[in-house]
Amino acid sequence: MLVRLVTPANEDSAYVKSLGVAILAAHTPADVDLAYTDDLLDPIDLRRLPPADLVGLSVCSKTARRAYALADAWRAAGARVVLGGIHATALPDEARAHADAVVVGEAEGLWERVVDDARRGRLQALYRHDGFPSLVGLPWPRRDRALYRSRRYVPFDVVQTMRGCPFPCEFCSVNVQAGTQLRLRPTREVLAEVERLGRLLLLADDNVLVDPRRARDLLAGLAPLGKSWIGQASLAGLDDAAHVGLLRRSGCQALFVGFETLSAASLRGAGKRQNDPARYRDVAARLADAGIAVWGSFVFGFDQDDPAVFDRTVAFAREAGLTMALFALLTPYPGTPLYARLRRAGRLTSPRWWLEEDHDRRSPYFAPLGMTRAELRAGWQRAWRDFYSLGSILQRWRPRVGAGWLETLGYLPLNAFMRRLTRRKILAGERFFRRE
Ligand code: B12
Numbered sequence: 001m002l003v004r005l006v007t008p009a010n011e012d013s014a015y016v017k018s019l020g021v022a023i024l025a026a027h028t029p030a031d032v033d034l035a036y037t038d039d040l041l042d043p044i045d046l047r048r049l050p051p052a053d054l055v056g057l058s059v060c061s062k063t064a065r066r067a068y069a070l071a072d073a074w075r076a077a078g079a080r081v082v083l084g085g086i087h088a089t090a091l092p093d094e095a096r097a098h099a100d101a102v103v104v105g106e107a108e109g110l111w112e113r114v115v116d117d118a119r120r121g122r123l124q125a126l127y128r129h130d131g132f133p134s135l136v137g138l139p140w141p142r143r144d145r146a147l148y149r150s151r152r153y154v155p156f157d158v159v160q161t162m163r164g165c166p167f168p169c170e171f172c173s174v175n176v177q178a179g180t181q182l183r184l185r186p187t188r189e190v191l192a193e194v195e196r197l198g199r200l201l202l203l204a205d206d207n208v209l210v211d212p213r214r215a216r217d218l219l220a221g222l223a224p225l226g227k228s229w230i231g232q233a234s235l236a237g238l239d240d241a242a243h244v245g246l247l248r249r250s251g252c253q254a255l256f257v258g259f260e261t262l263s264a265a266s267l268r269g270a271g272k273r274q275n276d277p278a279r280y281r282d283v284a285a286r287l288a289d290a291g292i293a294v295w296g297s298f299v300f301g302f303d304q305d306d307p308a309v310f311d312r313t314v315a316f317a318r319e320a321g322l323t324m325a326l327f328a329l330l331t332p333y334p335g336t337p338l339y340a341r342l343r344r345a346g347r348l349t350s351p352r353w354w355l356e357e358d359h360d361r362r363s364p365y366f367a368p369l370g371m372t373r374a375e376l377r378a379g380w381q382r383a384w385r386d387f388y389s390l391g392s393i394l395q396r397w398r399p400r401v402g403a404g405w406l407e408t409l410g411y412l413p414l415n416a417f418m419r420r421l422t423r424r425k426i427l428a429g430e431r432f433f434r435r436e
Contacts, residue, residue, distance in 0.1 A: 209237025
């Protein structure tokens with residue numbers, strides 16, 4: 001039996017090897033043939049599908065439309081199709097219409113059964129866990145070249161050290177899939193895995209500092225391994241200067257930081273109580289002084305936002321000297337409390353936006369309170385344009401003694417890349433802006 005894992009692509013994104021696929025591969029019985037297609041790097045032609053007996057598609061909301069088209073085509077060609085991932089988990093009934101089986105939640109402990117059932121011709125419609133699987137003693141994800149054949153992947157290995165999140169942020173999907181209880185992989189297992197990997201790591205944890213004691217153990221354990229890594233942390237943990245020192249010594253080169261908004265009222269509204277806007281500037285400065293690049297993430301469209309929010313946010317991001325910033329339109333992802341609230345209020349303008357042809361061009365998909373949808377979209381585009389203007393790139397470029405190599409060597413290429421993304425994807429609406 002030939003099992004083919006697939007990550008569908010609906011737009012250009014980072015060329016990162018999917019950890020979800022590497023995990024599925026590690027849980028695939030050894031006596032079946034296994035292949036993988038990354039639709040981003042190796043676009044699939046619906047009329048000439050790669051061969052497969054069983055197809056496992058990984059679905060997030062942004063890729064749902066493409067995933068369903070691929071699933072329908074493979075089924076028409078006689079393959080059996082299984083859908084999994086965060087979108088299939090949030091909406092198993094929707095996914096079921098395009099699949100022979102849907103896996104809700106995490107694959108560990110289920111995927112082996114799915115493959116076995118498919119082999120015996122008794123695939124069930126739905127597979128799900130009672131509760132959440134343990135993260136102790138898991139096999140290491142498979143990251144070999146036989147699976148990830150393209151040479152265009154960035155040379156970072158994705159590692160996850162925990163799942164679940166105790167914070168109830170209204171717009172976030174993480175609780176939908178991984179629950180509100182933090183589950184930690186044993187630190188020694190993580191370090192043993194990391195030791196065997198290359199020098200460059202991307203930690204997929206939503207917040208590396210969420211459990212301070214664990215963070216201290218992990219960071220101290222990473223320090224002697226000589227790795228360079230990028231990850232995500234929330235502002236609450238970064239307020240502690242000791243954590244910033246530990247991050248630096250552990251090899252942290254850059255952190256995605258969810259500032260989200262400068263408005264305390266919006267943060268309260270979104271349930272993100274761990275952020276204090278009064279501390280933003282100090283935290284950004286502390287990280288920069290430690291040589292860690294700050295990649296800020298901001299969201300526009302909260303109920304409290306008015307048309308002044310765009311300039312105010314960009315002014316902060318420029319003055320704080322952020323190396324990079326991502327500006328998102330508030331998006332009602334399925335299964336989130338935000339989705340439910342906007343729906344109840346009759347404010348969703350397209351309740352199944354993920355099925356539309358070109359999501360980014362027609363977003364936002366809800367009626368904001370403090371401005372029109374067109375104003376929100378225009379302000380969002382302006383924020384990207386201003387932040388990646390040449391003036392801003394030069395303003396934010398502050399070569400620092402002792403900065404990490406990524407900040408020193410990467411600042412200009414990264415900003416040049418983001419400038420291109422802004423021009424082609426955000427302003428011109430080209431989904432595949434990296435393809436010529
Ligand atoms: C790393 C990451 C990225 C990386 C991706 C790197 C990569 N290629 O792997 C980058 C930076 C590129 C990225 C981009 C984006 N991301 Co992102 N990302 C993450 C993050 C932090 C970790 C993902 C991860 O590796 N998880 C660990 C693996 C093991 O989990 P997994 O992939 O879900 O797989 C498990 C299960 O889902 C299941 N499974 C998955 N696939 C399949 C398939 C089958 C057949 C089966 C049986 C099971 C199964 O089994 C796996 C093992 O248990 C998650 C948050 C999170 N905690 O997951 C957000 C997250 C996935 N991202 C999200 C978003 C919104 C985005 C962006 C839209 C952001 C943006 N505005 O551009 C883009 C979209 C990219 C795209 N077009 O697809 C949302 C998705 C919400 C949703 N409902 O779809 C998440 C959940 C964050 C959030 N807070 O809500 N992201």
